[in-house]
Amino acid sequence: MISLAPMTRELFHEYYRGFRYDPAVFNDMELYEKCRSRPYDEAEVNRHYDARMSRAGSLSLAAMLDGRVIGDVVLKRIDREKKQCEIGIHLISDEFKGLGYGTEALRQAISYAFDELGMEKVLADCIVKNTRSRHVIEKLGFCFLGEEDGFYKFELCR
Numbered sequence: 288m289i290s291l292a293p294m295t296r297e298l299f300h301e302y303y304r305g306f307r308y309d310p311a312v313f314n315d316m317e318l319y320e321k322c323r324s325r326p327y328d329e330a331e332v333n334r335h336y337d338a339r340m341s342r343a344g345s346l347s348l349a350a351m352l353d354g355r356v357i358g359d360v361v362l363k364r365i366d367r368e369k370k371q372c373e374i375g376i377h378l379i380s381d382e383f384k385g386l387g388y389g390t391e392a393l394r395q396a397i398s399y400a401f402d403e404l405g406m407e408k409v410l411a412d413c414i415v416k417n418t419r420s421r422h423v424i425e426k427l428g429f430c431f432l433g434e435e436d437g438f439y440k441f442e443l444c445r
């Protein structure tokens with residue numbers, strides 16, 4: 288069963304040790320080829336974690352399955368005045384995709400945004416070719432807003 292936990296530095300390292308890039312999130316396939324051949328780099332992951340944690344209005348969550356981190360879920364651009372935020376997710380590797388875990392992790396993060404953070408709107412996006420992401424976003428009830436700069440944009444209101 289999926290649960291969400293605060294993304295600690297330790298979990299972030301565990302995530303990146305097992306992380307595999309997904310071509311569905313790249314428009315630039317040369318960049319994908321470059322990224323996928325990069326090995327886990329402890330110092331780089333530390334810098335990435337520090338940058339994440341210093342970003343205002345952002346909350347990083349680890350999607351956990353049987354005590355292992357299998358996904359990175361982010362609530363970002365949390366705007367307390369407008370009561371809206373954006374959501375993003377990336378599962379660790381193909382082994383864990385297509386099994387319902389992404390949908391469940393998003394469902395829990397959306398509930399957290401509405402019920403704990405008091406948000407009234409959650410925004411999501413995906414690149415046009417990412418049909419799986421679009422399917423999951425719409426399955427969760429998000430409305431399609433349109434396309435902007437190669438991204439499909441969606442919103443879910445409480």
Ligand SMILES: CC(C)(COP(=O)(O)OP(=O)(O)OC[C@H]1O[C@@H](n2cnc3c(N)ncnc32)[C@H](O)[C@@H]1OP(=O)(O)O)[C@@H](O)C(=O)NCCC(=O)NCCS
Nearest residue numbers: 309376377378384385386387388389390413418419420422
């Ligand atoms: C997108 C992501 C979070 C979805 O999580 P997941 O656990 O793989 O997805 P689920 O198993 O919960 O649901 C997949 C659904 O998409 C459908 N699907 C699978 N491949 C698809 C495709 N190529 N096009 C359209 N729908 C597709 C499945 O049939 C399933 O739908 P159903 O529940 O109605 O049967 C996950 O695949 C992921 O992390 N991908 C890489 C990063 C990414 O794309 N992040 C989103 C960027 S905005």
